[in-house]
Amino acid sequence: MENILAQAKRVAEEAEVFMVSSEETPVQFEANRLKHIQSKQTSSVALRIIRQGRLGYASTTELSDTQSLVYNAVETAQFGMPARFELPSLASYPRIDVFNPHVESVSTEKMIELGEELIAIITNHTPDIVCEALVTKGTISLQIINSRRGQASYRKSIFSLGIEGSLIRDTDMLFVGESQSSCHPLTQPKEIADVVLQQLELAKNRASVSTRQLPVIFTPRGVASALIPSLMAAFNGKTVLEGASPIGNRLGQQVFDQKLWLWDDPTIAYRPNSRPCDDEGIPSQRTPLIEQGTVANFLYDLQTAALAHTKSTGNGSRNHGGPPVPSPTTLVIAPGNTALDEMVNDIKQGLVIEQLMGAGQGNILGGDFSGNVLLGYKVESGKIVGRVKDTMVSGNVYQVLKQIIAIGSEAKWVGGFVNTPPLYCPSLAVASKG
Amino acid sequence: MTNIEATGRQLVEALEGSSADYIEARLEESQRSHITYRGRELESIGQATAIGGNVRALVRGGWGFVSFNNLSDLPGRIELAVKQARLVGNEESKLALVEPVVDIVSSEIDKNPMTMPLAEKKQLLDEYNALIWRTPKLQTSIIAYGDSHKKVIFLNSSGSYIEQERSDITLRLTAVAAEDSEVQQVGLSAGSSGDFGSIHGLHQQVEQMAKHAVELLSAPQVKGGEYTVVLDPILAGVFVHEAFGHLSESDFVYENDHLRQIMVLGKKFGSTELNIVDSATIPGLRGSYRYDDEGVPATKTYLIREGKLVGRLHSRETAAKMGEQPTGNARAINYRYPPIVRMTNTYIEPGSASFEQIIGDIKEGVYAKNWFGGTTSMEMFTFSAGEAYMIRHGKLAEALRPVVLTGNVFNTLNNIDAIGNDLEMNQGGGCGKGAQVPLPVSNGSPHIRIRKCLVGGR
Structure with a gap:
């Protein structure tokens, strides 16, 4: 790495070398049986330079061919955006625990056992369900050095356990599932299985709704699939800078319901998206996004922050080996004080939405969402009466979150990077084949 | 070397x-x-x-x-x-x-x-x-x-x-x-x-x-409900990929007895005018290749012929386990992944109707154009149009906000009652399955008309 930095410094004013390597072991079950064991080793190095004031970028997995790497970065710098920021010099980082050595020592045999146990609990409950399960362990090490003597490095462990089941009767298909991930080994398949069993119970009966406006409870998974994509775009500093975020000029203003609090937090110990610093070497911090319904902050990397005349929030992330862009790490919505049962009890006729399919395909920037209820239930006179199908729910995130009846008291992790309680909304457009 | x-x-x-x-x-x-x-x-x-x-x-x-x-x-x-x-x-x-x-x-x-x-x-x-x-x-x-x-x-x-x-x-x-x-x-x-x-x-x-x-900015949003919908070739291509293509990937089917019963060859899915093909053998398209990632030569596979299920996409393993011929559809996005059954270039073959004939007798409907996205759960699918217009009394009328359409594969294909004569392939998409995204594929279709299609809206 020092060698690449030294070569780059000869041709550029500033340079930054980012190296990441990982080892991952996924154990895969198909049709209720063990099917595939994999082992994946990757390593890559990325070079970012500032040459004649402009940004250049190149990456490679050939760690020995440093000359081509420097050459490629120089070539792109002819056209790159003018760099408006300074790379960070030596900084002190918060201590964020994201490595548990026990992850590495979980044996493949133990991983197989976990998957088998998970499937067994679910097939005992519903014998004709067909499950796919995935048990994965991995470690990542990451290092950054730059020409201003900035340097950072850390190791992270990740363990995840997930299952998806499909239950087919004639041409009727029901999909259920749950997954969790952590920097600790996950050794309790029952917790995950219980979520799936509950879905199976609630979906046993069928119910239908007519095309009309109805109150809706989004479960944590429902919040993540329907509402989070739009919020991620709206709070991205880049969208704001371009004027394409509907809340970009509403900083400090009340846009959402007063009960709503949202923040980005890479500092929670042992969460898969936590880290001591971002991918540019900026120390991690917790960034409030919505406080009591008021827009509090946007998320920035170095360049976007400089262009917006503000400071990086430590959200520079490199996705798929590309250059850093602002991205959320872990999004948290604060729990409220209403139990899910109380919300359901309050509804005369309405829906509980677990998963909305296709919600991320509409005009995300504008906050519009519209999706097919892949897993959702009808509520009648305060009780869940069965699963709905052939039903679409449409709305706009800004209208939905302006007036929330209640926020649930039980927050849950969804997909490892969103932590949210259920949200109870007064009225959404529901279209159905009935 | x-x-x-x-x-x-x-x-x-x-x-x-x-x-x-x-x-x-x-x-x-x-x-x-x-x-x-x-x-x-x-x-x-x-x-x-x-x-x-x-x-x-x-x-x-x-x-x-x-x-x-x-x-x-x-x-x-x-x-x-x-x-x-x-x-x-x-x-x-x-x-x-x-x-x-x-x-x-x-x-x-x-x-x-x-x-x-x-x-x-x-x-x-x-x-x-x-x-x-x-x-x-x-x-x-x-x-x-x-x-x-x-x-x-x-x-x-x-x-x-x-x-x-x-x-x-x-x-x-x-x-x-x-x-x-x-x-x-x-x-x-x-x-x-x-x-x-x-x-x-x-x-x-x-x-x-x-x-x-x-x-x-000044367009209205469609009122949600069932409509007669006309899809342009780009969107109809996304539709055929999502609504039917994924269901014909036999890795979903081969070890699932229920699905095998549903997807039995010969089953009727649509009208006799409906033909759906997947082919990696068309030169120059993004989904084309000579050999798949198991070294199997690429083929042209009819999935639906004259409305009936006649074929599906295979890897060597799924073909052997279902007793069918391999089709050369095992693909991996890169060396980090094993090959899995994927589509290549998937399209509806052209029929005989002109665009005017297709929209001519629609009193109130939606013309949906251009691709925004699509996804499937096998039975249910959704796909979203980048552009949409009302159809009133056989003519295109006001522009609408982008619409999301949804359906159930087992009746939506049956509800296609007109197929245009203007096949076009769209090369602008990428397909995701599991973690392997985006895989180069192309989709295509002529204009098609679907009766009773569910459209999300206010």
Whole structure:
């Protein structure tokens, strides 16, 4: 790495070398049986330079061919955006625990056992369900050095356990599932299985709704699939800078319901998206996004922050080996004080939405969402009466979150990077084949 | 000889000497570049090179797979793959028989996009961006251009040794208009299997796209409910991919008795005018290739012929387990992943109706155009249109906000009651399955009309 930095410094004013390597072991079950064991080793190095004031970028997995790497970065710098920021010099980082050595020592045999146990609990409950399960362990090490003597490095462990089941009767298909991930080994398949069993119970009966406006409870998974994509775009500093975020000029203003609090937090110990610093070497911090319904902050990397005349929030992330862009790490919505049962009890006729399919395909920037209820239930006179199908729910995130009846008291992790309680909304457009 | 060629030759003997029932290796060298614009300025430009490989072993029906960037210690990696497979296997290994192939396939397009100067690529993108920005009320634009070239060596324990090169180009342009706190966006996608010329000459479409984004600011949203819907060739292509294509990938079906019963060959899915094809053999399309990632020659496969289910897409394993012929549809997005059953170029064959005939007798309906996205859960699918218009009394009427359509595959295909004569292939998409996204594919169709299609809205 020092060698690449030294070569780059000869041709550029500033340079930054980012190296990441990982080892991952996924154990895969198909049709209720063990099917595939994999082992994946990757390593890559990325070079970012500032040459004649402009940004250049190149990456490679050939760690020995440093000359081509420097050459490629120089070539792109002819056209790159003018760099408006300074790379960070030596900084002190918060201590964020994201490595548990026990992850590495979980044996493949133990991983197989976990998957088998998970499937067994679910097939005992519903014998004709067909499950796919995935048990994965991995470690990542990451290092950054730059020409201003900035340097950072850390190791992270990740363990995840997930299952998806499909239950087919004639041409009727029901999909259920749950997954969790952590920097600790996950050794309790029952917790995950219980979520799936509950879905199976609630979906046993069928119910239908007519095309009309109805109150809706989004479960944590429902919040993540329907509402989070739009919020991620709206709070991205880049969208704001371009004027394409509907809340970009509403900083400090009340846009959402007063009960709503949202923040980005890479500092929670042992969460898969936590880290001591971002991918540019900026120390991690917790960034409030919505406080009591008021827009509090946007998320920035170095360049976007400089262009917006503000400071990086430590959200520079490199996705798929590309250059850093602002991205959320872990999004948290604060729990409220209403139990899910109380919300359901309050509804005369309405829906509980677990998963909305296709919600991320509409005009995300504008906050519009519209999706097919892949897993959702009808509520009648305060009780869940069965699963709905052939039903679409449409709305706009800004209208939905302006007036929330209640926020649930039980927050849950969804997909490892969103932590949210259920949200109870007064009225959404529901279209159905009935 | 390049690095991976030398490694490939070394591996031949090692694979043949393995104790696995079957073992294969894939080695890959690739170069990529990307250029993105956000707003008026070029935002990011970069180049990447990668080298890597994998070994996949089959022992008593169980698979082991090892992928790596580091080409040293290959004997150790082979051993690990076999050890993993042995841990899984507890039945008989089944793979459809395929003749071993020794072949070298160079890139079909003589223009490898990686050899073009970045300045030339940038110039075209500058032209498009300038056009977008000529539109008043435009808030911002996003342009994402990416290209790649890769060389893949495949070899297996049955004696196959195949070198293939392929290139890929994708371009996605988005115009974003805003007024007060309303934000609307319209996108345009293009792509090719390496020919840069095919993304030239989109000037008129780019200009229209930007104007349409501004128009949408004052467009109403459709009222949700059931409509007669007409899809343009691009969106109908996404529809056939989502609504039916994924269901014909037999890795979903082969070990699931219920699905096998539902997807029994001969079952009626649509009218006798409906023919659906997947074919990797059409030259120049993004989903085309000579051999798939198991070394099986590409084929043209009828999925639906005259309304009936007649075929499906296979890997060697799914074909053997279902007692059908392999179709050469096992594909991996790169060396980090094992091949899985995927589509290639999927399309509805043209019928006889003109566009006027299709919309002529619709009293109130929706004309949905252009691609935004799509997804499926097998039975249910949703796909979203980038543009939409009301159809009133047989004529196109006011523009609508983008719409999301949804349906149930088992009745929606049956509800197609008119198929146009104007087949077009769309090269601008990418397909995702599991973690392997975006895989180069193309979709196509003529205009089609669907009765009783559920549209989401206010």
